[in-house]
Amino acid sequence: AQSVTQLGSHVSVSEGALVLLRCNYSSSVPPYLFWYVQYPNQGLQLLLKYTSAATLVKGINGFEAEFKKSETSFHLTKPSAHMSDAAEYFCAVGFSGGYNKLIFGAGTRLAVHP
Amino acid sequence: DSGVTQTPKHLITATGQRVTLRCSPRSGDLSVYWYQQSLDQGLQFLIQYYNGEERAKGNILERFSAQQFPDLHSELNLSSLELGDSALYFCASTDRANGYTFGSGTRLTVV
Numbered sequence: 001a002q003s004v005t006q007l008g009s010h011v012s013v014s015e016g017a018l019v020l021l022r023c024n025y026s027s028s029v030p031p032y033l034f035w036y037v038q039y040p041n042q043g044l045q046l047l048l049k050y051t052s053a054a055t056l057v058k059g060i061n062g063f064e065a066e067f068k069k070s071e072t073s074f075h076l077t078k079p080s081a082h083m084s085d086a087a088e089y090f091c092a093v094g095f096s097g098g099y100n101k102l103i104f105g106a107g108t109r110l111a112v113h114p
Numbered sequence: 115d116s117g118v119t120q121t122p123k124h125l126i127t128a129t130g131q132r133v134t135l136r137c138s139p140r141s142g143d144l145s146v147y148w149y150q151q152s153l154d155q156g157l158q159f160l161i162q163y164y165n166g167e168e169r170a171k172g173n174i175l176e177r178f179s180a181q182q183f184p185d186l187h188s189e190l191n192l193s194s195l196e197l198g199d200s201a202l203y204f205c206a207s208t209d210r211a212n213g214y215t216f217g218s219g220t221r222l223t224v225v
Contacts, residue, residue, distance in 0.1 A: 034214070043116065043204060043218040090157065101147065101170055102214065104157035 002027045002093050006105035013112055019078040021108045023091030033074040034092040086112045118217035120205050126223045132193040135220045139186055139207030146188040152201035163188055195224045
């Protein structure tokens, strides 16, 4: 069975600081991994996805994530936080090319303060 | 605009009632997925349709049903509504190039 655990339901950083949002997955087959962002009262926007190519994946808005099989992790990072990054972030795992259901983590709410 | 259209954006209804949520997938996408986002359950997969056929089922209640029509739009029917059904309902579609694309959701409030 597949599952996703996001460590930390709330993360707070200062503007300009490193953003690190943690995601660990469990999968019995090679996973496809995704990070989505949700701004208030909006839908889910894809930040980046891992599909078994390069282990370091670059996404939109300066975010990137590294797939580490040995640690079953897919943490999301951004070198310098911006106020506009404040949102909820979801890690998700899929399989079969990512064209079946996605299993989402519980989400991490990122707050960015001046 | 993601290309996936959901209507209505907001819906307020009373307990015991029935509602229909509509989703139009991105042009050319054959798969449609429905997800429920609630405070206590998070984001849960409900059901998937592919070219009119049910492909996969998740944590969908028996009071809920869905279908996909020949023009590929999909409807999610929720009946005998309870307060706990209040949630954001998302639709998504997929293609090989872009993967998953989500609509902006329908916020259902049951009072």
